[in-house]
Amino acid sequence: MNGFAKLTWNETKLLWREPPTVFFSLVFPSILLVALGSIPGFREPSQVIGGLRAIDVYVPILIAFAMTMLAFQALPTSLAVYREKGILRRMAVTPVGPTRVLQAQMLTSLLMALGAIAALVIAGRVAFAVPLPKQLFAFALAIVLCSAALFAIGLTIAALAPSGRAANAIGTLLFFPMMFFAGLWIPRAAMPANLREISDYMPLGAGVQALQDATAGAWPHPLQLVVLAAYIVVFGIIASKVFRWQ
Amino acid sequence: MSKQIIEVSALHKRYGKQVAVEDVSFTVDQGEIFGIVGPNGAGKTTTVECIEGLRKPDGGFVRVLGLDPERDGAELRQRVGAQLQESELPDKLKVWEALDLYASFYPRPAEWGRLLESLGLADKRNTRFGKLSGGQKQRLSIALALVGNPEVAILDELTTGLDPHARRETWDLIEGIRERGVTVVLVTHFMEEAERLCDRIAVVDSGRVIAIDTPAGLVSRVQSEQRIRFHVSAPLDESLLTALPEVRQLSRNGSQIVVTGTGNLVNAVITVLARHEIVAGDLRVEQASLDDAFVALTGRDLDRTIMSTRSA
Numbered sequence: 001m002n003g004f005a006k007l008t009w010n011e012t013k014l015l016w017r018e019p020p021t022v023f024f025s026l027v028f029p030s031i032l033l034v035a036l037g038s039i040p041g042f043r044e045p046s047q048v049i050g051g052l053r054a055i056d057v058y059v060p061i062l063i064a065f066a067m068t069m070l071a072f073q074a075l076p077t078s079l080a081v082y083r084e085k086g087i088l089r090r091m092a093v094t095p096v097g098p099t100r101v102l103q104a105q106m107l108t109s110l111l112m113a114l115g116a117i118a119a120l121v122i123a124g125r126v127a128f129a130v131p132l133p134k135q136l137f138a139f140a141l142a143i144v145l146c147s148a149a150l151f152a153i154g155l156t157i158a159a160l161a162p163s164g165r166a167a168n169a170i171g172t173l174l175f176f177p178m179m180f181f182a183g184l185w186i187p188r189a190a191m192p193a194n195l196r197e198i199s200d201y202m203p204l205g206a207g208v209q210a211l212q213d214a215t216a217g218a219w220p221h222p223l224q225l226v227v228l229a230a231y232i233v234v235f236g237i238i239a240s241k242v243f244r245w246q
Numbered sequence: 247m248s249k250q251i252i253e254v255s256a257l258h259k260r261y262g263k264q265v266a267v268e269d270v271s272f273t274v275d276q277g278e279i280f281g282i283v284g285p286n287g288a289g290k291t292t293t294v295e296c297i298e299g300l301r302k303p304d305g306g307f308v309r310v311l312g313l314d315p316e317r318d319g320a321e322l323r324q325r326v327g328a329q330l331q332e333s334e335l336p337d338k339l340k341v342w343e344a345l346d347l348y349a350s351f352y353p354r355p356a357e358w359g360r361l362l363e364s365l366g367l368a369d370k371r372n373t374r375f376g377k378l379s380g381g382q383k384q385r386l387s388i389a390l391a392l393v394g395n396p397e398v399a400i401l402d403e404l405t406t407g408l409d410p411h412a413r414r415e416t417w418d419l420i421e422g423i424r425e426r427g428v429t430v431v432l433v434t435h436f437m438e439e440a441e442r443l444c445d446r447i448a449v450v451d452s453g454r455v456i457a458i459d460t461p462a463g464l465v466s467r468v469q470s471e472q473r474i475r476f477h478v479s480a481p482l483d484e485s486l487l488t489a490l491p492e493v494r495q496l497s498r499n500g501s502q503i504v505v506t507g508t509g510n511l512v513n514a515v516i517t518v519l520a521r522h523e524i525v526a527g528d529l530r531v532e533q534a535s536l537d538d539a540f541v542a543l544t545g546r547d548l549d550r551t552i553m554s555t556r557s558a
Contacts, residue, residue, distance in 0.1 A: 006350040010343055017338040086333030093298050093328040094394075095320065096351045 003096045008104040015074065015108055025069040025112055029062040030119045037128045049189035056131070057187045059124045060211035064146070064182040064204045066116035070109040071150035072171040072178070076157040078105060081164035089246040098245050106151050113147060134217030142214050145228040146207030152235035153203065159243040181205045200224075203231045249276040251311060251398055251429045252297060258305035259292050266292040268453035270306075279420065279430040281444035283437070283540070289453040290433045291331055294400050297431070298328050311397060324353060327396030329387050331403045331433075337376030341367060341386060344375065345393055352394030361389050365419065381412030388419060392428070399423060402433040417442055437536045447536075451544045464539040472533050473506045474515060475499075476526035486522065490514050502528075 001009065016022060033055070036042050042054040049057055079102065082088050088098040124130030133139035154171070161167035179185075181195075182204035188196055199205030206227040210220035252274035259267040267289040274280040282290045295301040296308055299315030299322055308315055313322045335344050345362060349355035362368050365385045370378065378386065384404060391399050401420070405413040413436075420443055423430055434440055440447050441461045449457045449464070457464060471494065482503065488496050492514040493507040505515055512531055519526050 001350060003351045006347050010339065010347050013343070014336055014338055082336070085335075086330060087335060089300065090328075090330055090333040090335075090390075092300055093323060093326075093330065094348065094351045095323045095353075097323075 004100055004104065007096065007100055008107050011101075011104045011108040012111065014078075015112060018074070021069075021074045022112075025066050025074065026116050026119065029066045029116055030123045032065075033058060033062050033120055033123055034127060037124075043128060049187050052189070053128075054187065055124065055128045056215075057183070057189065057212060059120055059130050060208045060215065061183050061187065062120050063117050063143075063211060064208050065179060065184065066120070067113045067143075067147050067150055067207075068175060068178055068182075068204065070113050071147065071154040072157065072175050073168065074112075075105055075109050075151065075154040076161060076167040076171050077164050079155070079158035080161045080167035083158075083244065083246065084163055086246070092245055102155070109151070110147060113143075117143065131215065133211075133215045135214045135219065138214035138219050139211060142207060142210035142220055142224075145225065145232070146203065146210065149203045149207070149228045149231035149235070152232050152239060155239035155243065156235045159239050178202065178204050182208045201227055203228060250274070251276050252280075252431065253309040254293070254297065254306070255308075256306040257293060257296055257303055257308060259289075259296060259301060259303050265453055267296070267303075270448075270450065270453070270455050272448045272455060272458055274429060274431060276429055277424065277427055278445040279424055279432055279443050281440040281447040282431065282433045282450055283435065283440045283447050284450035285435060285544070288450045290435075290450055291402055293450070294328075294402055294431060294433055298326065298400060299323070324394065325396055326398045326400060327391035327394055329391040329399070329401045329404055331406075333387065334383070335375040335386075337374060339375050340371070341373055341375070341378070342371045344386065345389060348390045348393045354395050356393050356395045358389070358393055361393060364422065365389050366415070381408050381415070384408060384412070384416065385419070388416070392423065396428060398429045398431065400431045400433075403435070404432070405434070405436065405439060413439070437540060441536045449540065449543055456543050461536055464543075465534050465536055468534045468539045468542040471506050471508055472511045472531060473504060474512055474529065474531050475502055475504050476529040477501055478503060478519070479525040479527060480523070482519075482522075482524060486518050487515060490518065 036058055037055045042058075045051050045053050079088075082101065088101060091098040091101050121130075121132065125132055153174075157167055157170050157174070161170055181199040181202040183191070183199070186195075188199055188205065188209060191199060196205075200209070200223065206224040210224045210228070213220050213224075250273045254273070255271045257267050257270040258265075270289065270293050272280075282293060284290050292301060296303045297310055297315060299319045302316060310322055311325055315322050341362070342358075345358035349358050362371060365388065367382060367385055367389065370382060375383065375386070384407075388401065388404065391401065404420075405416050408416065417439065420430060420432070432440070432443060444461060446458060446460055447464060448455050457467070459467070484496055487493050487505060490507070492509045492511045493505055495506045497504050505511070516526060
């Protein structure tokens, strides 16, 4: 195995050695889906959310949940700890370099997110007959853009946080408003118009809507793609400017 | 005969307005253990970080194996192994995983299983980094510095925080590295360590090299006095000894005689005693150490704890 493959494999093993992270990003979203689906009202079509069933709209919301968990908590905390402990500095004197650690961690998180997404889609389909994404390519595009935007923000958190503890706190603090605009408490379709308008410009608002449209068989609205791309560019630049290796 | 492996010339580095390295020059020959010694904040670590390519010098010239650390960093990092000060590993990474990982970074890695054995970590193979003792962590970081089969190993404060036993074990290890033909640069503020291991030492203070010499050479620069202590087998006329030009002072400490002086003191005293058929028993010679040399060169103590244990 070459250096990068081994690095990614090691990071994967290390991620699996953090049971809370594995539980909350990989297992918990599916448990939550099943719990919500066991409420009879969630399985009935509702006019409030445009004739869909609540369980249908919760699949993309919980996909966003899993991705945010990884991008806002696992990734920044781990990178900030690596910097704190001099691991990134140590990597800088090897032929592989510290950038590879960052890439390996993002790849590891992405693979974990894909696992969580597969679990959610399958659980939704098997337990509650949630339709599979009709426009697969658009669905994949939405996942790539949404996770890239979240990772860019996560890297910015890692760049700004002075310690692993601080990174964890910032990630947690941001997690709840992010999930609110993703529709975890009130699905977007049920939000008052002004809230939904804010949500349109939030990374998870745009991401969840793009996933939902792709599931229904439609290409994402250009606004959502532009919003996600803007987050990727802006936070990607900030992170690359402020990120310190030591 | 000996090839220059590292060349540092007029190195200068500042952080903002603070000058970390004012003017440092030295060369390191192939196969030697070269020590960089000095008090905390002298610029030792900054100097080696410029050699490793971790920092960009503000002035001067650095070549390692003929490579420019800034320009040829990629090749340099394949041929130089480094142990950094205060650098750890993920707590949950196992010892073998760390070695296997770092070995995969290099084109011609060492066989890490053997390395593990020679460093006495074979039974810790499956232990997580966070569960290792300080000495074991330090040995693992030495192993990681060597796993790429480097031509040069740069070790920064490798025994800081170790207990005396672990420190001595680590020293044996460094001597083992030299035997494999690896050139070693050792940064330390322990004089005992430098004296024991280094072929040559650069004494650095306030960002400047104030002396480069062998440990013995540095000691001999100090016009420090020697002190000998002994018991005599028969009554001694003190004036026999005080008359010697080498002797400055003679005192009695109970039945023990203490003579201080300079030059070839021991020989002069023993010769006089022998001529009068007096045997000097329990003879002990206390000579200037590298610590004394350092104090003389810089005007201050390098490490008070070492000083006090040595003079005790």
